[in-house]
Amino acid sequence: MYHKTLSYRVFSLFNNIFLTAVSVLCLLPLVHLLMVSLSSSAPANAGLVSFWPIGFTLEAYAKTFNNANFLASLWVSVERTVLGTALALIVNTIAAYALSKESRVFRARNIYLWYFVITMLFSGGLIPGYILILKLGLMNSLMALILPGLVAVFNIILMLNFFRTVPKDLEEASFIDGAGQFRTFVSIYLPVSLPVIATISLLVMVGHWNAYFDGIIYIRDSEKLPLATFMQTIIVQADMSKIDSNALVNGTQRTLRASQIFISALPILLVYPFLQRFFVTGIVVGAVKE
Amino acid sequence: MEANTVQQVNPGKTPRVPRKKGSKQPWVLHFMVLPAALLVFIFSYIPMGGILMAFQDYKPALGFADSPWVGLKHFEYMWQNDYFLKITWNTLLFACSKMVMNLIIPFFFALLLNEVRKMGLKRTIQTMVYLPHFLSWVTLSGILIDMLAQTGLINQFLSGVFGIKPIFFLGDGNWFRFTVIVSDVWKEFGFNMIIFLAALSGINPSLYEAAEVDGAGRWKQTLYITIPALIPIAIVVATLALGNVLNANFDQIFNLYSPLIYQQGDIIDTFVYREGLLSGQFSFATAVNLFKSVISLILIVISYRLAYRFAGYRIF
Numbered sequence: 326m327y328h329k330t331l332s333y334r335v336f337s338l339f340n341n342i343f344l345t346a347v348s349v350l351c352l353l354p355l356v357h358l359l360m361v362s363l364s365s366s367a368p369a370n371a372g373l374v375s376f377w378p379i380g381f382t383l384e385a386y387a388k389t390f391n392n393a394n395f396l397a398s399l400w401v402s403v404e405r406t407v408l409g410t411a412l413a414l415i416v417n418t419i420a421a422y423a424l425s426k427e428s429r430v431f432r433a434r435n436i437y438l439w440y441f442v443i444t445m446l447f448s449g450g451l452i453p454g455y456i457l458i459l460k461l462g463l464m465n466s467l468m469a470l471i472l473p474g475l476v477a478v479f480n481i482i483l484m485l486n487f488f489r490t491v492p493k494d495l496e497e498a499s500f501i502d503g504a505g506q507f508r509t510f511v512s513i514y515l516p517v518s519l520p521v522i523a524t525i526s527l528l529v530m531v532g533h534w535n536a537y538f539d540g541i542i543y544i545r546d547s548e549k550l551p552l553a554t555f556m557q558t559i560i561v562q563a564d565m566s567k568i569d570s571n572a573l574v575n576g577t578q579r580t581l582r583a584s585q586i587f588i589s590a591l592p593i594l595l596v597y598p599f600l601q602r603f604f605v606t607g608i609v610v611g612a613v614k615e
Numbered sequence: 616m617e618a619n620t621v622q623q624v625n626p627g628k629t630p631r632v633p634r635k636k637g638s639k640q641p642w643v644l645h646f647m648v649l650p651a652a653l654l655v656f657i658f659s660y661i662p663m664g665g666i667l668m669a670f671q672d673y674k675p676a677l678g679f680a681d682s683p684w685v686g687l688k689h690f691e692y693m694w695q696n697d698y699f700l701k702i703t704w705n706t707l708l709f710a711c712s713k714m715v716m717n718l719i720i721p722f723f724f725a726l727l728l729n730e731v732r733k734m735g736l737k738r739t740i741q742t743m744v745y746l747p748h749f750l751s752w753v754t755l756s757g758i759l760i761d762m763l764a765q766t767g768l769i770n771q772f773l774s775g776v777f778g779i780k781p782i783f784f785l786g787d788g789n790w791f792r793f794t795v796i797v798s799d800v801w802k803e804f805g806f807n808m809i810i811f812l813a814a815l816s817g818i819n820p821s822l823y824e825a826a827e828v829d830g831a832g833r834w835k836q837t838l839y840i841t842i843p844a845l846i847p848i849a850i851v852v853a854t855l856a857l858g859n860v861l862n863a864n865f866d867q868i869f870n871l872y873s874p875l876i877y878q879q880g881d882i883i884d885t886f887v888y889r890e891g892l893l894s895g896q897f898s899f900a901t902a903v904n905l906f907k908s909v910i911s912l913i914l915i916v917i918s919y920r921l922a923y924r925f926a927g928y929r930i931f
Contacts, residue, residue, distance in 0.1 A: 327827070327832050327833040327836070328732065328833070330832070333832075333833055336730075337730065337731075337732070340727055340730055340731065341731060341733075341736060343727070344724075344727055344728060344731065344740050345736070345740065347724075347744070348739070348740045348743035348744050349743070350801075351743050351744050351746060351747055351801070351805065352743055352746065354755075354758045354759075354762060355746075355750075355758070357758070357762065357768055358757075358758050358761070361761070372766040372767065372768075372771060375768060375771075416650045416651050416654065417651065419647045419648075419650070419651075420647060420648045420650070420651035420652075422647060423644040423645075423647035423648045424648065426644060430641065430644075431641050431644045432641065433641075433645065434644075437648050437652065440652065440655070441651070441652075441655060444655055444659040444660070446912055446915055446916070447663065447908055447912050448659060448662065448663070448908065449659070449661075449662025449663045449664070449665050449666055450662070450666070450887070450901060450904035450905065450908060451887055451888060451891055451892070451900070451904060452665070452668070452887075452891045452892070452897050452900050452901045452904065453661075453662035453663070453664075453665025453666060453668070453901065454658070454662045454665075455891075455892060456665060456675075456897070457657075457658070457661055457662050457665065461657075472654065472657075472658060473658045474658075475654050475658075476651045476654045476655050476658075476659075478655075481651070505643060506643040506644060506647070507643060507647070510647075531749055534751075535750075535751030535753070535754075536751075537751065537753050538865075538866070538869075542892060553751060553753050556753050556754070556757065557753045557870065560753060560756060560757040560760065560870070561753070561756060561760075561869075561870050579761070582757065582761075583761070586754055586757040586758065589753075589754065590750055590751075590754045593749050593750060593751075594746075597746060597749055598742075600749065601741075601742055601745060
């Protein structure tokens with residue numbers, strides 16, 4: 326038994342310490358951010374805050390939630406995430422169901438599959454996509470953030486691979502009982518695929534919540550910017566006009582910015598435990614083929 | 616799977632599939648694919664047609680039909696442009712370093728994690744290292760810009776412990792490269808480890824038992840059982856990564872770079888964005904993008920063929 330030997334025990338101890346240290350390193354930046362956001366502005370600006378708040382206060386959060394621009398963007402993000410995920414789920418699962426049929430049953434299956442897969446391999450790129458949105462008149466609308474990425478071919482493939490692992494007997498029993506394809510999809514396939522669908526919808530939600538670039542190029546009005554784009558303008562373009570005019574006077578930008586970053590990342594942190602539980606099993610199951 | 620549903624075989628004639636109620640109506644299946652097919656047509660195939668403007672001098676006022684055709688002018692200009700060569704080099708450098716690091720580090724981290732025998736600790740470590748993958752680069756760049764500032768946490772730590780002068784992590788070209796690669800590895804190594812952990816859990820325990828009987832220690836077991844079991848999946852990962860040789864991660868660079876370090880930090884994608892949407896050079900930007908897409912396409916096709924031939928890997 327190797328794990329009883331002294332040398333392995335010593336190794337094991339150092340290994341555990343090393344791995345714990347590395348994992349803590351993955352969290353420290355977030356902890357630091359949270360602590361800055363909870364500190365009062367003077368020590369934060371002087372760079373005194375590391376991993377414990379100095380002069381604990383919720384002032385930054387109170388100000389953030391009084392910032393009309395921030396709240397408007399928060400709402401846009403909620404809208405796009407809910408609507409975008411719902412639409413993506415409907416369109417992609419239905420397509421995945423049809424494409425999971427064997428080509429004997431659904432002759433055009435392989436043609437459709439290639440039709441979709443080609444778009445994974447090659448795309449028109451940034452400029453033609455931008456001009457398309459312009460010509461379609463979708464500029465500055467919520468649909469510009471939802472429609473272009475609605476069909477995620479990779480998710481369709483994950484789902485269709487999972488649908489193919491559903492025992493054929495279930496499907497046949499359903500057909501014998503007189504259900505059509507659509508009924509079979511809704512009553513048989515959807516219920517047995519819930520873990521995979523949950524995983525994919527969480528991933529789509531995270532994608533929508535984090536997406537910022539489409540907001541930069543497609544949205545002009547500041548009250549229609551999704552939160553991720555709003556944060557990008559504050560952080561990267563250092564556009565202080567959006568923060569709060571009082572903040573500049575009081576010198577609270579650093580704590581204020583930290584609180585905004587933290588709030589914008591919070592939904593991800595909240596869904597993360599569920600995501601983590603699902604994605605390993607779900608994705609691995611979906612990726613296994615026969 | 617397909618074989619066991621066809622029972623009757625008529626030699627010389629195409630076997631007729633026994634039709635059941637559901638399979639009589641494939642039009643329902645067409646109808647089910649239709650929304651996705653339509654969206655893909657509008658938002659993927661129409662822009663592909665728009666690539667033609669790489670061979671035009673596209674003017675928004677004139678539109679596609681009336682903009683003058685200029686042949687390969689933009690491509691020639693691209694090749695004569697020293698700056699283009701520079702950003703191609705930057706892109707390759709970033710993409711390849713990240714690729715190598717994101718293969719090697721998760722590989723060894725998975726090996727080490729495999730040795731953790733306390734399940735609770737193992738799961739906690741996993742939870743912590745996967746997390747950064749799900750945060751956006753906007754969030755992370757907000758944190759990094761703050762922490763890497765001259766008076767930020769990292770520089771405070773460095774000067775406190777080692778007594779060195781503040782480093783311009785994001786303002787000095789070479790340090791920028793270093794920061795980009797390290798922060799990418801920091802964000803992704805945990806997530807990239809999942810595939811190796813899955814392979815590790817698939818190793819037959821009787822192999823270890825047999826090795827134990829033969830008197831092999833843990834080191835020998837790792838060397839002759841664990842690592843050989845991981846090599847095939849590592850080869851697949853490396854092969855599939857080939858298609859990303861020109862993908863240096865737009866989101867990361869875009870949120871961290873500044874005009875100060877364009878020479879060492881600018882990549883093809885950010886260049887396309889600035890030329891195309893900020894300077895309005897639609898045709899030139901499209902030409903640069905087309906160059907990148909074509910190379911990537913070739914590499915992806917090669918990599919998938921290799922992965923299929925050597926490891927039987929298929930996506931569907």
